[in-house]
Amino acid sequence: MLRITPDHPHPLFDIAATRRLEQAATAALPPHTLMQRAGLATARLALALAPHARTVWIACGPGNNGGDGLEAAAHLQRWGKQPVVTWLGDEAKAPADSLAALARARQAGVVLAAAPPTALTRQDLCIDALLGIGSARAPEGRMAEWIARFSRGVAPVLAVDLPSGMNADTGTFATNPIAESAISIRAAGGFHAQYTLSLLTLKPGLFTAHGRDAAGQVWFHDLGVDSAAQTPAAILQGPPLDGPRAHATHKGSYGDVAVIGGAPGMAGAALLAACAALHGGAGRVFVALLDPQAMPVDTSQPELMLRCASSLDLAPMTAVCGCGGGDAVRHLLPKVFSTAAHAVIDADALNSIATDTQLQTLLRARTGRDGSARATVLTPHPLEAARLLGASAVQIQADRLGAAQQLVERFGCVVVLKGSGTVIAAPGQVAAINPTGNARLATAGTGDVLAGMIGARLAAGRPAFQAACEAVYQHGLAADRWPEDRALTAGELAAANR
Numbered sequence: 001m002l003r004i005t006p007d008h009p010h011p012l013f014d015i016a017a018t019r020r021l022e023q024a025a026t027a028a029l030p031p032h033t034l035m036q037r038a039g040l041a042t043a044r045l046a047l048a049l050a051p052h053a054r055t056v057w058i059a060c061g062p063g064n065n066g067g068d069g070l071e072a073a074a075h076l077q078r079w080g081k082q083p084v085v086t087w088l089g090d091e092a093k094a095p096a097d098s099l100a101a102l103a104r105a106r107q108a109g110v111v112l113a114a115a116p117p118t119a120l121t122r123q124d125l126c127i128d129a130l131l132g133i134g135s136a137r138a139p140e141g142r143m144a145e146w147i148a149r150f151s152r153g154v155a156p157v158l159a160v161d162l163p164s165g166m167n168a169d170t171g172t173f174a175t176n177p178i179a180e181s182a183i184s185i186r187a188a189g190g191f192h193a194q195y196t197l198s199l200l201t202l203k204p205g206l207f208t209a210h211g212r213d214a215a216g217q218v219w220f221h222d223l224g225v226d227s228a229a230q231t232p233a234a235i236l237q238g239p240p241l242d243g244p245r246a247h248a249t250h251k252g253s254y255g256d257v258a259v260i261g262g263a264p265g266m267a268g269a270a271l272l273a274a275c276a277a278l279h280g281g282a283g284r285v286f287v288a289l290l291d292p293q294a295m296p297v298d299t300s301q302p303e304l305m306l307r308c309a310s311s312l313d314l315a316p317m318t319a320v321c322g323c324g325g326g327d328a329v330r331h332l333l334p335k336v337f338s339t340a341a342h343a344v345i346d347a348d349a350l351n352s353i354a355t356d357t358q359l360q361t362l363l364r365a366r367t368g369r370d371g372s373a374r375a376t377v378l379t380p381h382p383l384e385a386a387r388l389l390g391a392s393a394v395q396i397q398a399d400r401l402g403a404a405q406q407l408v409e410r411f412g413c414v415v416v417l418k419g420s421g422t423v424i425a426a427p428g429q430v431a432a433i434n435p436t437g438n439a440r441l442a443t444a445g446t447g448d449v450l451a452g453m454i455g456a457r458l459a460a461g462r463p464a465f466q467a468a469c470e471a472v473y474q475h476g477l478a479a480d481r482w483p484e485d486r487a488l489t490a491g492e493l494a495a496a497n498r
Ligand SMILES: NC(=O)C1=CN([C@@H]2O[C@H](COP(=O)(O)OP(=O)(O)OC[C@H]3O[C@@H](n4cnc5c(N)ncnc54)[C@H](O)[C@@H]3O)[C@@H](O)[C@H]2O)[C@@H](O)CC1
Pocket: 022, 026, 034, 035, 038, 061, 062, 063, 064, 065, 066, 068, 095, 097, 130, 131, 132, 133, 134, 135, 136, 137, 138, 139, 140, 143, 160, 161, 162, 199, 200
């Protein structure tokens, strides 16, 4: 059993691949083996998480997720824990594995309770074994009532396989898969589990959209099944593998970044991106501000070379384009697309592309299918992604991996779909989901910082997908390590990045 942290990469498998693995393993093993392993793993983790629990409530659903709960109940009962088990199944309809688990639970002395326990303390534990990957609709009736109890109570919740009701592929909830609410997961029909034990495979939905909030601390048990035969839907990213810089290098070795943006009133966005590129290791950083009244030098960052956009030779450079660019950036995009060696396209530049088919054609024309030649990285947040795809932000959030792939197919670029569990997708690559970062990044300017960080890595010659993955990871990691008592501002984040 593994506790999942951002320190290592992990393959993530969707429901279809998980079902295929389950079927193959079931056929190769004695009956009920997988569920028995799942139940034992659940019981062990429950005991480790709540060693002093006086009451363990196991809420079991009608399918095999409920079966895992019943198997766990049998073990806990034998270990002297006397779990309170409520089961929503029907013996006439329950799947065979689940029925076998029910029989084993009864044999161990478990008596099914008619209702959940009324008074649970912080030391107690709820085990959510209502629904797993078979969740098909919004929970109603007693199931919905029990899920609401998880939220209301003080006892921590251990979700078996997934927080019940969550879609394992997308990290959304069936009640309202489209709820934008980052604040209220309950509005989205979900709840916060403190722990989730993902079984057989790790699922992408645990790490993006509402999944990160809903799943809490994620644990994983492979049930002894090797997943190598299936292609992952995504990779949960691990840390960058880059070593220290070689001694025999100079500023030319790390390339030039040109930040183009900062229309009147928005110079700060471009300067933040430039600062991030500088601290991210770019050899030289030029800034073309689109405000005619802009200052000729930034005295707080004299390393930045402020130039007029028309004077920049972008051919050998990485353009970071759009940060605070307003509508003024639009007329510069044809030059950027046709000349810049590499490009990061952010914010207002994305909005310009969304409404201009000629720009879309130029954008598609610059990227080789391998994503490396004249590499281009698009960095939309969900609303920008929605504009690019002619959809709503709600639709983007309902399937973030799918939306990122659609953008890749449409524009042939590397795509960084920002938000909780940022998705990085590229032509011909298995997508990545970033495990770092937190809500403290939800503040003005942090997106500009990310664009600059990606730009610095592109300028240093990293392949575009790798540059994007590394920058997103480090950006999130900086936020995760940010001191609790210090406000996280984009300016400080830009200066702190590596
Ligand atoms: N079959 C096996 O050997 C194994 C199964 N495993 C567990 O089994 C789970 C998958 O089992 P299932 O395919 O039975 O699926 P689930 O147990 O997730 O749910 C399916 C059942 O719930 C019902 N249902 C779906 N949505 C509902 C709703 N909103 N309200 C009420 N009922 C609803 C369905 O009609 C069906 O009866 C996995 O997530 C995992 O926890 C694991 O133990 C691995 C081994």
